[in-house]
Amino acid sequence: MTVATESGSGTQQGRPPTAATSRCPALAGFRAKREETLKFLSGLTPEQWERGGLHPTQGRMTVKDFVALMAWHDDNHLDQLKRALDGKP
Incomplete structure (x- = not known):
């Protein structure tokens, strides 16, 4: 997957932005909780x-x-x- 870098210029291969790299604190919190929920459910x-x-x-x-x-x-x-x-x- 190609995603935009945090600086917004260019792209990098890898995972989509994580809670730690998100520009929006509310989105970062949502993403972190969603990842936690999915990890729990997958087990x-x-x-x-x-x-x-x-x-x-x-x-x-x-x-x-x-x-x-x-x-x-x-x-x-x-x-x-x-x-x-x-x-x-």
């Missing part, structure tokens, strides 16, 4: 993915259900941000 066993609990509005949910909800939630907010940047409701 779960199939049995752990099926464990569950009660969500206050969704009722019974497995870990797998909750991760799907997290992904939908991110997509929903991304759509909201795109609309806001386009000046749309």
Whole structure:
């Protein structure tokens, strides 16, 4: 993958910018937490993915259900941000 360097000039081969190199503190925090979450989830066993609990509005949910909800939630907010940047409701 080719990514822009921190200085903005040229490119370098490697990973995308990390929390440590991000120019936006909020994005850096989001990215760091997302990496931590993905690391945690990648270590779960199939049995752990099926464990569950009660969500206050969704009722019974497995870990797998909750991760799907997290992904939908991110997509929903991304759509909201795109609309806001386009000046749309």
